[in-house]
Amino acid sequence: MIDALQPLINYIYIVASVLFIVGLKMLSRASTARRGNMVSGVGMLLAILATCLLKGMSFAWILVGAIAGTTIGVVASSMVKMxxxxxxxxxxxxxxxxxxxxxxxxxxxxxxxxxxxxxxxxxxxxxxxxxxxxxxxxxxxxxxxxxxxxxxxxxxxxxxxxxxxxxxxxxxxxxxxxxxxxxxxxxxxxxxxxxxxxxxxxxxxxxxxxxxxxxxxxxxxxxxxxxxxxxxxxxxxxxxxxxxxxxxxxxxxxxxxxxxxxxxxxxxxxxxxxxxxxxxxxxxxxSGFGSGSSAGDGAGVTGEANPISADDAYYVLEAARSVVFVPGYGMAVAQAQHVVRELGQALEANGADVQYCIHPVAGRMPGHMNVLLAEANVPYEQLVEPGDVNPVMAAVDVAIVIGANDVVNPAAKEDAKSPLYGMPIIEVDQARTCIVLKRSLKPGFAGVENALFFKSNTRMLFGDAKATVLQLVAAFKDR
Amino acid sequence: MLGLLFFVFVVAIFLGIELISKVPSQLHTPLMSGSNAISGITIVGALIAVGQPDGGPLVTVLGVVAVAAAMINVVGGYLVSDRMLRMFKRKDEGPKPS
Incomplete structure (x- = not known):
């Protein structure tokens, strides 16, 4: 397999490696990310073509595998839901x-x-x-x-x-x-x-x-x-x-x-x-975290949760000048990203400043919530990290928690005995009002009671997240 | 040769760490599927396994499956990343016609 083409093949491999590096670098900024992915794709194509230049390659079986793989790859990637x-x-x-x-x-x-x-x-x-x-x-x-x-x-x-x-x-x-x-x-x-x-x-x-x-x-x-x-x-x-x-x-x-x-x-x-x-x-x-055996229960979290109706929530939101959405896995399950975006638009039209604060581990993979909201056409400037919002949380009129739980549990800061203690959270309890969209008061994945639900500035809006948000959107439209 | 390969390996790891630690969390999913597609580079090994004549039937079977699997990884990974990244829009770019 040593022949005249070998040096050329090696050079192409070097070019491919450089393209992977440049591509990854470009992937680190939203404005260049898409081109970065393409650059790295070109690198892959070059590496594949260079390999085909090797002396004595026979292509019959390669084609079988490559065509099958490409077909499956194209179909799967265009069918999969976000x-x-x-x-x-x-x-x-x-x-x-x-x-x-x-x-x-x-x-x-x-x-x-x-x-x-x-x-x-x-x-x-x-x-x-x-x-x-x-x-x-x-x-x-x-x-x-x-x-x-x-x-x-x-x-x-x-x-x-x-x-x-x-x-x-x-x-x-x-x-x-x-x-x-x-x-x-x-x-x-x-x-x-x-x-x-x-x-x-x-x-x-x-x-x-x-x-x-x-x-x-x-x-x-x-x-x-x-x-x-x-x-x-x-x-x-x-x-x-x-x-x-x-x-x-x-x-x-x-x-x-x-x-x-x-x-x-x-x-x-x-x-x-x-x-x-x-x-x-x-x-x-x-540790098998969340299996119920190892996790503490946050006992001592007691009090009365304050429920709120969708109509009353509308009045709170209607008066709000700044709103932060905090989405979690529950939003993905309810497929509520599009209606959340509609509510965000309605709030903006009403003169409010709207942001979406996303915890790094929200959802089932890194950056999961960002992709869903991007799918719903939320511009990426509005997608912010906890570090951006927490310092100014006290100035936020309403924080809306949709399907997130452990990542907004104040026990992470207040209760040294909680299994969540020390976890960086989104401090929605510091907002003037916090509305939590949830089906029940059930604890989240970690199995820990959420003290947030019982805070005096928290209002629980019970029900299916998507249906509830739709009600709110309708309320803004009927105005 | 081997020493050089190890050198390249170690440098590439540090380079990767430098490149990735600066990625904002909103891009984590496309980054992951994009880097995942890069790991499909093992297709080069698969192509050599099938394409070079000195194998035998078992090597051909293993190699064809490897080519197919790596190809799904590569093609699927890049396309799905592109689909996601296409959705990331600035405010002034407006919503994409879907």
Whole structure:
């Protein structure tokens, strides 16, 4: 596979890597984000085309796979609803992991069939003489790829509520995880000692893949719905790491650069999500938060909630000069983003200053609420972060909480015993009036009573979020 | 060669951390699906697995499935990110005709 085109192919890989970097950079600003995504897409196209220039490529089977994949990709991406975006990202992520896993397997099989000396030649000039590096890279890719695949598929099932979104825990779960990890290490050692000698390494490799699949399932199983933003970010990171590891098998730097970028971005997002919940990654992964057993109950939160009717809420809103919406997962469930936008427009027409304050972990994936509101044509200047609104919250006339709960619970600041204590929240309790749209006084995901509901400046507007907002919009129209 | 690859790997991780830590939270979802599409780069490995002649039937089967899976990841990831990013509008740009 060494020939005159090889330098050209390498240069194109470098260009592709640069385009990925530039694309990611452009993705960090709303005004350039769309072009950034295209730039990175061009990088991907170049990398694919360059690979097709390799000497001795045969394209019949490639076309089969590529056409099938492209068709499914186009159809799926144009059909998916914006509210289903977390599931979509979960599936795509899992497929990336699956691809890396299969690449490792295919490469291992080649090696197994042709012995090291000739396999070494297929790796190209400069390949390490010792088979150990390749073996370690294969073992690592297989495990991480398998984990990414099964973990993402389970996350998809949870997010789409095909299985319960609640944490699934059993006694000795940590023990089982520990056993699986030990098994992986043992199989990896057996595999790396003698990677191509007969059936034993093949069995060890199979075991590695299988154990990776099991580990992906057992590690996502105990994680509950509202912690999904962390899990999705983490799985995103895994898929990048798997791709980078595959790059170490075939000694290809574009895989390594792109994989490392994705791995890093996933880890950063994971960190941001954990910070936004004031919890460590370990706590998210292992505590089964929200299963009811570990979470405190916020006992001592008592008092009378003040209900308000939609008509009275209209009068409050009609007098308001500044309004902040605080959407949460409940808005996505109720598909209420469009009517919320209508209400926002009505308020603006009435002379109020309207903003939408979005907590980083609201919804089921990072930035979930932003996408839904953008879909409803809310301009992105109006989408603000808690840090922008909290300092001026006392000057806000009305804060409207729609389907958010834990992220507005004042216990996070006031009650040192609360499991939420220390979590950065949106301080809607500081607003002059806070209207909470909710079906009941039921606690949120964390299982903690919300002291906000019983504050003197809080009004509870009970009912289905979408229907209630529609009533308010109608009230503004009938004026 | 191997040392160089590790060097590239480590530098790329730090570069990624620098690039991403500045992304505002409103762009997290498209960022995630966009970077997710980039992780489909493993398609290069899949193409080599299928396209190079020295495989055998099992390698071809594994490779074709890998190409298809990576292709869904790549095409789906970029298109869905674009769909989301198309919706992010400034106030003066007005609502998009849907």
């Amino acid at each position: 509210t289903a975006m977390p599931e979509m990202v979960g599936i795509l992520n899992g497929l990336g992991g699956l691809a890396s896993l299969l690449v490792a397997w295919a490469e291992f099989h080649k090696w197994h069939a042709m012995q090291w000396a000739s396999y070494h030649q297929t790796l190209g000039a400069g390949a390490p003489n010792s088979p150990l590096v390749t073996a370690v890279a294969m073992a690592f890719t297989a495990v991480v790829g398998a984990m990414t695949f099964s973990g993402s598929m389970l996350a998809f099932l949870k997010l789409s509520e095909r299985i319960t979104g609640k944490p699934i825990q059993f006694r000795g779960q940590q023990f089982v995880n520990g056993l699986v990890i030990l098994l992986i290490l043992a199989a990896a050692v057996v595999f790396c000692q003698n990677p191509a000698g007969g059936t034993t390494p093949y069995l060890a490799f199979g075991l590695l893949m299988l154990a990776g699949l099991v580990l992906g399932i057992t590690s996502v199983m105990p994680i509950g719905g509202a912690d999904m933003p962390v899990v999705i970010s983490l799985l995103n990171s895994y898929s990048g790491i798997a791709a980078a590891a595959a790059g170490f098998i075939i000694l290809n730097n574009v895989l390594i650069v792109a994989g490392a970028l994705v791995g890093a971005s996933g880890i950063i997002l994971t960190k941001i999500m954990c910070k936004a919940m004031n919890r460590s990654l370990g706590n998210v992964l292992f």
